[in-house]
Amino acid sequence: KSVDDLARGNQSGTAAEDVADPVHREQQAFGDNPTEVRDTDHYTHEYVGGFVDKWDDLIDWKKRYESEGQFFVDQLKARGVQSVLDVATGTGFHSVRLLEEGFETVSADGSPQMLAQAFSNGLAYGGHILRVVHADWRWLNRDVHGEYDAIICLGNSFTHLFSERDRRKTLAEFYAMLKHDGVLIIDQRNYDSILDDGFSSKHTYYYAGEDVSAEPDYLDDGLARFKYTFPDKSEYFLNMYPLRKNYTRRLMREVGFQRIDTYGDFQETHGDTEPDFFIHIAEKS
Ligand code: SAM
Numbered sequence: 001k002s003v004d005d006l007a008r009g010n011q012s013g014t015a016a017e018d019v020a021d022p023v024h025r026e027q028q029a030f031g032d033n034p035t036e037v038r039d040t041d042h043y044t045h046e047y048v049g050g051f052v053d054k055w056d057d058l059i060d061w062k063k064r065y066e067s068e069g070q071f072f073v074d075q076l077k078a079r080g081v082q083s084v085l086d087v088a089t090g091t092g093f094h095s096v097r098l099l100e101e102g103f104e105t106v107s108a109d110g111s112p113q114m115l116a117q118a119f120s121n122g123l124a125y126g127g128h129i130l131r132v133v134h135a136d137w138r139w140l141n142r143d144v145h146g147e148y149d150a151i152i153c154l155g156n157s158f159t160h161l162f163s164e165r166d167r168r169k170t171l172a173e174f175y176a177m178l179k180h181d182g183v184l185i186i187d188q189r190n191y192d193s194i195l196d197d198g199f200s201s202k203h204t205y206y207y208a209g210e211d212v213s214a215e216p217d218y219l220d221d222g223l224a225r226f227k228y229t230f231p232d233k234s235e236y237f238l239n240m241y242p243l244r245k246n247y248t249r250r251l252m253r254e255v256g257f258q259r260i261d262t263y264g265d266f267q268e269t270h271g272d273t274e275p276d277f278f279i280h281i282a283e284k285s
Pocket of ligand 1: 047110111
């Protein structure tokens with residue numbers, strides 16, 4: 001069965017035509033001035049067929065399991081979490097991980113290609129039927145129903161929002177979908193070090209050993225454009241907003257979260273002392 005067949009078989013309401021082959025084969029499109037592309041809506045043109053397939057072929061899920069360890073599972077269990085909404089499902093790594101740990105999980109994403117891949121991966125890794133929902137964070141309450149003990153937004157996803165208005169709207173939507181004592185977990189790349197050390201001292205990040213490299217291709221206060229190079233020399237790009245750590249924390253606080261703990265993650269570095277990622281854990285009460 002193809003990924004598309006699998007996606008059509010689910011009950012989530014993802015439109016079958018959204019995951020049809022022509023869309024799945026779509027290439028990234030940044031136009032003539034790629035560094036001018038600073039638009040929250042553009043992520044749907046970045047996570048397209050070739051990039052999604054390559055990413056999943058190369059990022060070994062077992063290695064990712066090992067390097068991430070029990071961190072998120074422990075944080076969720078310590079708070080008595082049972083239901084989790086994964087708002088940035090991507091290809092499904094965390095959704096599958098949490099299902100295997102016994103959490104009730106709903107998997108949302110704004111990219112139909114990603115959801116199709118996630119659904120297929122759920123079946124492949126343990127025969128899980130993912131409950132996938134096609135939803136953009138800015139209108140999450142419209143498309144996803146219920147209240148959750150936890151929301152996770154992982155893999156440096158929040159960075160795709162390009163205006164403060166979209167960030168505030170998204171956080172407000174997340175807040176509203178949590179139970180009164182719910183918890184939100186957002187991770188982000190350590191952009192402070194990238195911005196402060198400057199473009200000239202840019203650092204290359206490696207995934208899955210040396211197989212995939214990611215390096216800043218362009219950087220200013222409003223854009224971090226990263227280039228991903230694969231072993232066959234193909235290149236893909238992501239345009240992201242460089243969130244400073246304390247700015248993200250402030251927005252979370254201003255939206256109403258009462259307590260925010262930020263952790264540094266030392267994985268995926270090449271002997272650097274600075275963490276590459278920060279993980280914010282925000283509690284509603
Ligand atoms: N969490 C996954 C992981 O760690 O492998 C995927 C991370 S991927 C970097 C970011 C995901 O966020 C993509 O699947 C993208 O479609 C989704 N995304 C970005 N902006 C979004 C938005 N406004 N609404 C819904 N999903 C969005």
